Amino acid sequence: MAVIPVELAGRSYEVHVGKGLLDEALSLACAFIGPYHGRKVPVVADRNALKHHGERLAHSLAADGFEIAWYLIEPGEAAKSWAGLQDLVDWLLGLGITRGDHVFALGGGVVGDLTGFACSIVKRGCGFVQLPTTLLAQVDSSVGGKTAINTSAGKNLVGAFHQPSLVLADLDALATLPEREMRAGYAEVLKYGVLGDAGFFDWLEEHGKKVLALEDAPLEHAVATSVAAKARIVAEDERETTGTRALLNLGHTFGHALEAETGFSDRLLHGEGVALGMVLAARYSARRGGISEDDAARVTRAIDKAGLPAEIAALGLECDGSALVAHMLHDKKMDAGGTLPFILLRGIGEAYLAKDVDLAGVAAFLDAQLQAH
Structure with missing residues (x-):
């Protein structure tokens, strides 16, 4: 496994690259999962990511009694919309997310972009963890903190810089990609x-x-x-x-x-x-x-x-x-x-x-x- 630091003033984080990382999510992301004892862990995923990787992630967290609250979006850029953002923000607020909590994004760049932007504005900013499952997301969109949605005027024109707290790039996930x-x-x-x-x-x-x-x-x-x-x-x-x-x-x-x-x-x-x-x-x-x-x-x-x-x-x-x-x-x-x-x-x-x-x-x-x- 390779561990790459992203060095930013006061908010550096690590990107882990290797096989089996979703199976080790509980130990690798324990600092961000631990506060959810007694509450379900919020995970945003597209339906493809849930189908291929949801059970592995859920099994990892279940080892210490954690359960997942799933929020599912349809695959594709259409999810990165004003309506998609509003629905996700309402769901997070309904869960009682606090500024100290972290939301997990399981999927490709669309999931990471939408989740990251929602987390940048909920309670004026809560944390999130990237679990990228596509090569594009692993090498690009999950790293660097650019988050956004699309509008009628164009792609990624409304967004924010909001860095993740951790990125787990599981190379096993790439075996399911077309x-x-x-x-x-x-x-x-x-x-x-x-x-x-x-x-x-x-x-x-x-x-x-x-x-x-x-x-x-x-x-x-x-x-x-x-x-x-x-x-x-x-x-x-x-x-x-x-x-x-x-x-x-x-x-x-x-x-x-x-x-x-x-x-x-x-x-x-x-x-x-x-x-x-x-x-x-x-x-x-x-x-x-x-x-x-x-x-x-x-x-x-x-x-x-x-x-x-x-x-x-x-x-x-x-x-x-x-x-x-x-x-x-x-x-x-x-x-x-x-x-x-x-x-x-x-x-x-x-x-x-x-x-x-x-x-x-x-x-x-x-x-x-x-x-x-």
């Missing part, structure tokens, strides 16, 4: 190599198939390395004020626009959007004279080799580049001066924040990509 979900999560693993660790990207080029096949040692190394990379960036720039944390958005500006155009649906999963976004960021960077054409092609090959979408033309979108840029204008990263920063590349492992991107040029670039290949 292959497509596993690949979507792997896109975020690749992202850490592309944005800041060329050596890790090299390693993934060689060992990526083993990671996707859930081989124990490569899988733990990939997840732990990804978490450590994010932990370093979050510790340096928790609230994305210096530009360092913004580097984690590599692929997201392009990717979110594609997700919006496909209706935030199963037509394009978030990780798939990030994968396509990284391809586009690499190619656009090469067009600007940043990353070499050869390295941009390496990024594309690594994504394609992982079974992820690497060409937006294959999506069959009925739009042009201007329509995709219009989605970008709703991006929460738009600054006060009306400029949309882009995360671009000087090379593999060398991402940077560009604030001089001409959106008309981006639209023309996207027009070419929509028609190419």
Whole structure:
């Protein structure tokens, strides 16, 4: 098992990465479960997570007489809504949650985002513990404290920074993931190599198939390395004020626009959007004279080799580049001066924040990509 600290002033916490962690939840999270003697432990889960992992978690807690109060949500982004937030907050208040209590989030990024945001506002802030069961959540959304819901104006536009008190990333949980979900999560693993660790990207080029096949040692190394990379960036720039944390958005500006155009649906999963976004960021960077054409092609090959979408033309979108840029204008990263920063590349492992991107040029670039290949 790997233990990665997330070092924040006055509220540091640990991310545990390994097998069997849900079976050991009682001992690993005893400080946050103990206060519930005489009360049920609140666990928010989607129905898939409950089906696959609920019994293991319940059995762990039952060893010392604890019972779970389950709050179930339907899988998918639709749960991250005003209505979903209100229902969860009302349920937590009905349980008599106090500021000293901790709520447990069992599932993927949607569960963690919704639970974390609810916990940030209940009684002006209570604690929560992340139990991520998808690769995407384990390497990205469960770490760093970004919580949010979606609105009609766009994705994750209403939320708060609210750090968890503990993250238990049980690698056994990944065995229940559909292959497509596993690949979507792997896109975020690749992202850490592309944005800041060329050596890790090299390693993934060689060992990526083993990671996707859930081989124990490569899988733990990939997840732990990804978490450590994010932990370093979050510790340096928790609230994305210096530009360092913004580097984690590599692929997201392009990717979110594609997700919006496909209706935030199963037509394009978030990780798939990030994968396509990284391809586009690499190619656009090469067009600007940043990353070499050869390295941009390496990024594309690594994504394609992982079974992820690497060409937006294959999506069959009925739009042009201007329509995709219009989605970008709703991006929460738009600054006060009306400029949309882009995360671009000087090379593999060398991402940077560009604030001089001409959106008309981006639209023309996207027009070419929509028609190419």
